[in-house]
Amino acid sequence: MRMNEFEKYIRENKRKLDLPEVSPKVFLEIENKILQKQQKRSRLFIRRWAAVAAVLLVAFLTIGGLYWQSVQDYDALVLEKYGLEEYNFAQQVEQKKQVLASAKIPKSRVKDFNILLQQLEFLDEQYHDYLEYTEKNGYQEFIGNQILNYYKSKIELLEKIQSEIEKIEDYEIKYKVKSEKSGLSL
Amino acid sequence: MRLNIKSKAKNRDLAYSFNLCLVICIVCFSAPLQSIEAQELTKIYEQTLDVSENVIVHSKGTDFGLECHGTVSMRTDNEITHISDVITHYLDKTVTPRFIISRRAEFKTHDKNQVTYKTTVNVEGPDAQALLDNMKFCLRESATGTITTSHLLNIRKFYITNGWLRIDRNAVVLNNGTSYDITRFEIATEYIIPESANLILEGDATHFEVGNLTGKLSAFLDYGSLKCKNMNEIEMTFKEADVNIKSVKTGIFKSHKSKLVIQSGNRITTEGYLSKINITDVDSLKVTNTSNDKFYIGEVQHIKALSSFFTNYEIGKLHKSLKMNLINGDLSVKEIQAGFDKVQLKNEVSTIRLGVEKLENYSLISSNVNKTEFEGLEGTGFKGSQNGSKGDPQLGGKIILSCENCKVIFEDW
Numbered sequence: 001m002r003m004n005e006f007e008k009y010i011r012e013n014k015r016k017l018d019l020p021e022v023s024p025k026v027f028l029e030i031e032n033k034i035l036q037k038q039q040k041r042s043r044l045f046i047r048r049w050a051a052v053a054a055v056l057l058v059a060f061l062t063i064g065g066l067y068w069q070s071v072q073d074y075d076a077l078v079l080e081k082y083g084l085e086e087y088n089f090a091q092q093v094e095q096k097k098q099v100l101a102s103a104k105i106p107k108s109r110v111k112d113f114n115i116l117l118q119q120l121e122f123l124d125e126q127y128h129d130y131l132e133y134t135e136k137n138g139y140q141e142f143i144g145n146q147i148l149n150y151y152k153s154k155i156e157l158l159e160k161i162q163s164e165i166e167k168i169e170d171y172e173i174k175y176k177v178k179s180e181k182s183g184l185s186l
Numbered sequence: 187m188r189l190n191i192k193s194k195a196k197n198r199d200l201a202y203s204f205n206l207c208l209v210i211c212i213v214c215f216s217a218p219l220q221s222i223e224a225q226e227l228t229k230i231y232e233q234t235l236d237v238s239e240n241v242i243v244h245s246k247g248t249d250f251g252l253e254c255h256g257t258v259s260m261r262t263d264n265e266i267t268h269i270s271d272v273i274t275h276y277l278d279k280t281v282t283p284r285f286i287i288s289r290r291a292e293f294k295t296h297d298k299n300q301v302t303y304k305t306t307v308n309v310e311g312p313d314a315q316a317l318l319d320n321m322k323f324c325l326r327e328s329a330t331g332t333i334t335t336s337h338l339l340n341i342r343k344f345y346i347t348n349g350w351l352r353i354d355r356n357a358v359v360l361n362n363g364t365s366y367d368i369t370r371f372e373i374a375t376e377y378i379i380p381e382s383a384n385l386i387l388e389g390d391a392t393h394f395e396v397g398n399l400t401g402k403l404s405a406f407l408d409y410g411s412l413k414c415k416n417m418n419e420i421e422m423t424f425k426e427a428d429v430n431i432k433s434v435k436t437g438i439f440k441s442h443k444s445k446l447v448i449q450s451g452n453r454i455t456t457e458g459y460l461s462k463i464n465i466t467d468v469d470s471l472k473v474t475n476t477s478n479d480k481f482y483i484g485e486v487q488h489i490k491a492l493s494s495f496f497t498n499y500e501i502g503k504l505h506k507s508l509k510m511n512l513i514n515g516d517l518s519v520k521e522i523q524a525g526f527d528k529v530q531l532k533n534e535v536s537t538i539r540l541g542v543e544k545l546e547n548y549s550l551i552s553s554n555v556n557k558t559e560f561e562g563l564e565g566t567g568f569k570g571s572q573n574g575s576k577g578d579p580q581l582g583g584k585i586i587l588s589c590e591n592c593k594v595i596f597e598d599w
Contacts, residue, residue: 112495116478116496122443123443142391146426160478160496167514171557175591177557
């Protein structure tokens with residue numbers, strides 16, 4: 001009998017005994033807060049890495065720039081030492097190289113043009129030999145002539161590459177040929 | 187403490203004054219001594235050796251050893267290297283050079299089976315006489331019939347020391363290790379070899395000169411130059427060098443960024459790049475492999491160039507035949523002579539000028555002519571065709587063309 005009363009009480013007060021349901025508004029707020037926290041963390045993570053990347057990039061560009069500057073300065077010093085600074089050789093070479101950097105040649109002719117690029121390498125090797133020789137044996141006047149000759153030959157060769165590319169382009173325009181193109185690996 | 191510092195400073199001043207006095211004394215006393223010792227001595231070394239008819243003479247040019255502790259500068263003028271112990275960075279030519287070495291090696295030839303070396307040495311300095319007494323030739327014909335020549339007799343190296351912490355010294359070191367102090371040293375050598383000798387020349391910045399030779403000349407040059415008279419056979423490789431030959435019967439030349447001038451040749455083969463080749467008259471010229479060279483040929487009987495990239499040719503007179511495969515290279519033949527046999531071209535990206543004015547009879551055969559423009563055929567009876575003939579084709583030679591991206595100009599004024 002007691003049991004029955006108890007059961008009856010339970011049945012009557014069942015609703016009161018149940019835990020109140022979480023209101024969807026509250027739930028949404030909680031969820032939003034969690035999401036915001038997560039987003040903040042990921043933003044912070046991205047920002048940190050972006051900062052590291054930016055620092056690295058700036059350092060890389062600075063070092064690269066300094067190195068490039070020092071190479072250019074060294075070339076300028078060598079030219080000055082031999083009284084050749086008036087010719088603006090280094091600038092001329094740089095200008096011609098920049099023009100060629102954007103030039104395109106037919107893919108079928110890459111192998112042929114590599115012959116000329118190898119000749120550029122040959123000239124640069126010779127130039128380094130001259131500098132090594134002067135470092136080893138001191139200042140030598142005849143090396144000045146070799147350096148003058150090196151720059152003249154290099155400019156001539158860069159001009160030759162340019163003119164040979166133009167010849168091919170002219171024929172392609174004239175005979176309306178469109179070949180698959182490739183850049184020069186200068 | 188203060189006292190200590192003061193006394194140390196005093197000691198330092200005393201030491202400095204003492205050193206200064208010492209230096210002044212050395213300078214004052216050594217100057218007159220030097221002037222006494224600075225006598226100039228000259229000696230001519232000459233040796234003649236009987237040799238076999240086909241002796242091999244091997245010259246290693248005018249290279250020299252130099253040991254330097256301190257500063258040194260070199261200047262090469264008129265084929266002579268001047269080595270100074272003072273920096274002449276700014277072209278100061280008033281500095282007295284310590285070593286003057288002729289970079290010229292002249293090989294005169296004669297009809298005797300004898301090799302003669304003549305070296306002139308001029309020395310100044312405390313050990314001048316002792317040095318001259320101990321310098322000698324080491325001229326011997328080996329069992330294989332080879333004589334290896336040395337431009338510098340038995341000198342191993344030149345030695346220079348200078349600087350703040352070193353005693354200034356200029357010396358000549360001989361092969362046996364003995365060294366001789368000098369203040370100035372000058373050397374030049376001449377050679378006389380048999381006309382029939384086989385000559386091998388090796389040299390770095392050496393200027394060789396060779397007389398008439400019926401034997402073979404083999405040469406390997408870096409920088410420097412070679413000037414030859416009438417040669418029988420030459421085989422040479424050269425880089426950044428100037429080569430000038432009066433005449434050669436058979437020649438093989440490998441040139442890298444050099445100049446080659448031949449006045450007259452019979453059979454010439456060339457290979458190379460970045461070079462200028464100027465041949466006045468040649469019977470047969472074979473260009474085996476060329477890239478970015480420039481050929482200037484006065485007259486040629488037969489010319490062949492089958493692997494040619496970016497190389498241009500200017501020919502004055504073509505007498506017999508021409509066969510070329512030119513890739514990105516131009517060809518100009520000013521006059522194709524009557525009696526020519528064949529002109530055969532297979533070119534790509536090329537401008538071809540053919541001077542056919544002197545030809546009354548010839549035939550033109552064009553095959554595989556793609557994207558090619560012809561000029562100058564209008565007036566010759568070809569009537570717009572790229573095949574045909576002028577005059578009697580049976581009596582004239584043939585021009586055979588196979589071109590892509592070319593411009594062919596027939597100069598027939």
